[in-house]
Amino acid sequence: MRYELYYWPEIQGRGEFVRLALAEAGADYVDVARGSEKNGEGVPALLKLLNGETITTPPFAPPFLRAGKLLIGQSANILFYLGGRHKLAPASEAGRLWTHQLQLTVVDFIKEIHNTHHPIGSSLYYDEQKQAALRYTEKFHELRAPKFLGYFERVLERNPAGERYLVGRSLTYADLSMFQVVAGLRYAFPKAMRRWERKTPRLAELHDRVGARPRIAAYLTSERRIPFNESGIFRRYPELDK
């Protein structure tokens, strides 16, 4: 079965968590909105599903994944589905729930990271909410980022199967997502992240371990990997990095 991933073509965004899982799974998939309109792909194909009036299970927003007859929205939900099919999560109920719990905490973190540059609303430009962004980010740096990063560091530290992965002794989609979070924070807040990482050595090691996996390494150097940029979740605005 060939998966169809639908996500905005010019950013990593929330779609990247799914792209990383598909890459690690070696899954056959097409990144539809990055395709050509001539072939019925591109953004119009995404909008057709997003706004189609006959879809009985409409997604609220990208990313969404077509998997045979299923149309699955919400990045964490897509990962829950893929995790079960591609051994990117444990088979046991306890393991599946724990992995998903970690992913939902990543989602919470991602939302707060996004709000560092858009605390008032996505409909306004960054420059229109820069003062609020400065204030928000001050608290983010002081409290929230250290809290989230410290939490995930603790999860690695306490994993009864060892510190190599967040869950058990094998890679899960939560590790792939944590790779992306560390990479993104290094991009967006290089100065602050250097400081935070001193207290989270296990997360830094996890990032390197995931990035060195053959399929992930190949993905990262391919054209499938969109570079970080100032339209995504992780944006480098020097005034926000202290």
Add this chain to the structure above:
Amino acid sequence: MRYELYYWPEIQGRGEFVRLALAEAGADYVDVARGSEKNGEGVPALLKLLNGETITTPPFAPPFLRAGKLLIGQSANILFYLGGRHKLAPASEAGRLWTHQLQLTVVDFIKEIHNTHHPIGSSLYYDEQKQAALRYTEKFHELRAPKFLGYFERVLERNPAGERYLVGRSLTYADLSMFQVVAGLRYAFPKAMRRWERKTPRLAELHDRVGARPRIAAYLTSERRIPFNESGIFRRYPELDK
């Protein structure tokens, strides 16, 4: 099995979505932090699990649920678990994923609702971020609330099994959560919500249908239901209601 729910004792908050599911399921549970310290309950019991250094699957924040050997965090993850056990979600994979997708969209909505009064950060008082809150809420009223409510109205409208529930022909935890969202918005933004509801009659009917279910009606009039207040997600600040 007696469930143990851990959530802050003085607010509905994110714990309320779990409380509603437990009430509808007729499940045997104890709302631990609302119990007495003399009995080993109360907030100290919650903090012990939240901060305990020997917990190998630590929750990031309340709510979390103890179910036998499982310790499950993240409200949507708890509902996913309860849904499967108490027929509050379909049995099919497609139905379970769709219900969960809706719940994750509720979670996104809830986060934005919370940010109407705390756009800069939860560590600051409302009064310290009131100007930002006014600006945030203006966009929330103009764009986000109508978008989310319109989305869930559309989901009801398009349900092939009829407009009574969000998923299929039976109640799911997503319906219980939508009840809470409608009730909360009516509390927080009575003026604006009257306007929004004119365009979402199916959601209003869903709210009433859920609220009239015997177990939910009994729960709502019991002491187990904490009243809405200005410490929770849904806060009534007249200056934010336009």
